[in-house]
Amino acid sequence: GEDVEQSLFLSVREGDSSVINCTYTDSSSTYLYWYKQEPGAGLQLLTYIFSNMDMKQDQRLTVLLNKKDKHLSLRIADTQTGDSAIYFCAETALGNEKLTFGTGTRLTIIP
Amino acid sequence: NAGVTQTPKFQVLKTGQSMTLQCAQDMNHNSMYWYRQDPGMGLRLIYYSASEGTTDKGEVPNGYNVSRLNKREFSLRLESAAPSQTSVYFCASSEVSGSHNEQFFGPGTRLTVL
Numbered sequence: 001g002e003d004v005e006q007s008l009f010l011s012v013r014e015g016d017s018s019v020i021n022c023t024y025t026d027s028s029s030t031y032l033y034w035y036k037q038e039p040g041a042g043l044q045l046l047t048y049i050f051s052n053m054d055m056k057q058d059q060r061l062t063v064l065l066n067k068k069d070k071h072l073s074l075r076i077a078d079t080q081t082g083d084s085a086i087y088f089c090a091e092t093a094l095g096n097e098k099l100t101f102g103t104g105t106r107l108t109i110i111p
Numbered sequence: 112n113a114g115v116t117q118t119p120k121f122q123v124l125k126t127g128q129s130m131t132l133q134c135a136q137d138m139n140h141n142s143m144y145w146y147r148q149d150p151g152m153g154l155r156l157i158y159y160s161a162s163e164g165t166t167d168k169g170e171v172p173n174g175y176n177v178s179r180l181n182k183r184e185f186s187l188r189l190e191s192a193a194p195s196q197t198s199v200y201f202c203a204s205s206e207v208s209g210s211h212n213e214q215f216f217g218p219g220t221r222l223t224v225l
Contacts, residue, residue, distance in 0.1 A: 043216040
């Protein structure tokens with residue numbers, strides 16, 4: 001079945017850029033998503049990218065997709081304390097509308 | 112709009128007790144989902160409902176049942192709770208378009224089974 005992998009932890013100094021990485025196995029993935037989960041809350045969609053795109057930028061967020069290597073990344077510029085959260089990568093595929101989630105990466109900001 | 116609401120927020124059960132987790136959405140979405148979140152394991156799909164009147168098993172359905180009561184409401188029932196069901200449970204809803212599935216999540220129910 002499909003598999004989505006992320007590293008569990010990332011620490012970044014306030015003001016630096018954060019890069020959260022994700023790899024997936026399903027070659028028929030169509031949409032890839034980044035969700036943010038703040039402490040004690042549900043998940044909120046941050047951004048998504050369609051599989052025929054290489055990059056998508058939205059203010060401080062940049063998503064890069066390498067379809068050949070099945071690698072997705074989320075870059076957060078000028079990381080702030082409010083960016084502390086767990087970030088989940090997820091994907092859907094043709095014929096499979098259900099989301100497959102990664103394990104989540106806990107981003108910690110060092111003052 | 113309230114979005115996706117879940118009740119209760121917290122619950123403690125003893126092994127063998129039963130309970131129902133409630134979920135409602137006011138976005139007129141066709142699809143609804145139940146997930147559990149455990150440390151280091153991400154979100155795992157328990158059951159989903161692609162439309163009113165249909166339900167299907169997800170990745171980890173054992174020990175759970177669901178009811179899609181109407182388009183708005185999707186409940187999750189634990190008939191005989193076990194300590195392995197200690198987890199945070201999330202309900203979500205979406206309107207699937209092609210394979211684009213932007214899901215909206217509730218705030219979660221934190222369940223402890225002793």
